[in-house]
Amino acid sequence: MSELRCRSLSWNDFSGFLKRLKTLALSNNFLYGEIPNSFSLLTNLIHLDLSLNQLHGQLPVNIGKLTSLSYFLVANNNLIGKITPQITGYNIMNFKNYSIRNLVDLEILDLSYNKFNGEVPHCLGNTNFTDNQLEGAIPRSLCKCKNLKVLNLRNNKFKDVFPYWLGSLPYLEVLSLPFNKFHGDITNNLSKIATSPFSNLQILDLSNNNFCGKLPFMYIKQFRSMMDIDMSTIGSPRYLKNKFGNYMYSIKMIVKGKQLDHKKIITSKSTFDMSNNHFEGEIPNSIEMLRALRNLNLLHNLLTGNIPPSIGNLSLLDGLDLSSIRLIGEIPQELVSLKFLEVFIVSYNQLEGPIPRGNNFDTFSSYSYEGNLELCGAPLLEC
Structure with missing residues (x-):
């Protein structure tokens, strides 16, 4: 025809x-x-x-x-x-x-x-x-949807505190709330959270809101699906399917500094994105528990302290953005062991000392380090 x-x-x-x-x-x-x-x-x-x-x-x-x-x-x-x-x-x-x-x-x-x-x-x-x-606000009736796998409310005008009660959903794999007006301290309702909340969560995107307080240490310890390493997904990603085996989900995400429109959600690409909020305090060492994490983005917050050397234990990490916060000290040599790391950005902090060398660190440009006046070594000026 x-x-x-x-x-x-x-x-x-x-x-x-x-x-x-x-x-x-x-x-x-x-x-x-x-x-x-x-x-x-x-x-x-x-x-x-x-x-x-x-x-x-x-x-x-x-x-x-x-x-x-x-x-x-x-x-x-x-x-x-x-x-x-x-x-x-x-x-x-x-x-x-x-x-x-x-x-x-x-x-x-x-x-x-x-x-x-x-x-x-x-x-x-x-x-x-x-x-x-x-x-x-997000209607609490959603907690009755026990088979819910994906909740994507990106780019609206929701004005609410963190919906901690969603932690009771046993199959929730994707929680995407970026570009809204969510606010408040995520840890305020820790006493009310369910047993093992968000245990199946693979993708958590709370970026571009008004959250404050410390990064949610107690939640991080419950993200069990982000802790289990599956090396078979390195070359063959795992996609979110419905009960008929079809790929009917899509999502937009900032990955490795670029906005990507995924027609199919890759659940094996575990993501923890808290960028563009008002989180403060130090990056918790508990982050090393998320050993299946592929993308960690804490850009534009009020975080302080050193880069935890334990991040070097996130062996599958391929995107790490810690730029425009308030980090001090040296870049840990332990990060050199991250052999899948393709994007590493720590620009506009207060870091100092020599930039580690070896593996992928030999490929990062000066863009990764700009705005740190006391950093030195290739690709910046010699120490």
Whole structure:
């Protein structure tokens, strides 16, 4: 059909011939207009993917009728409005409440990269609300979502303290909260945390918020999945899959100083990103417990003290950014043992003494060290 040109689809008679339809995937096209309410007649639908189109308007008011729905993906469109009244689907005409809470099989809800605003509804499933204008607090009803693996609230306007209660979710692997207005001391509610909180967490991104206080030592000790080294993932990364074995998750992250758009989440690339906050105190030695860590980013904080030599025990580390904080002393020679280290940045601190030599340290440019007036040795001036 190389000559076929289609500007739109007529979606008015789905009820007549598509009642048994289970999968409708129309992503990455040029579909425009509103999502029709007639979709609610596809009562056997399990997978609905309308992402990467030019759809606009609000979510269908009767979407809650699709009680068999497991995947509802409308990311990367121009949808607007508050999620709460639309996603709960209260139909004034017939006084029935088609709440998303009726979607008991919902596994993934992806509303990212639209123009939604308001507060987040009490919803289910692996949730991606990235790059909208959502605000308020994270609803505590999420702690009832015991199968939740991914919570991605990147780049919104959430204003809340750290949601410590998410630590009770046994399968949570990705917690991404960057570019919001989260605030306060993460350690304030340590007495309330669950037994072994966040034990399956592989990716923690709290960057670009207003968190303060010390780095959460007590949480670090519980990140068991970041402690187990799996050398088989060095050449063959492990991706986050759904129960059908499909890769249906995506995430944006700052890795090795660059923003990367991962179409598939690599859980074997364990990440601890606390950059661009107001954390203070010293970097805890307990960080060495996270032996599976690949990316450690503490850029732009109020941290003090020395670089812990124990970081040299993070044998899989390939990205380490400790720039623009208040570190003093020498760069530990133990870091030379990090043979996978590709990016090392300690610029704009108060470090001194000779730069270690050997392995990858022979490849780092002066950019890694600039702004430390007392550092010396290649690639800077001789000591």
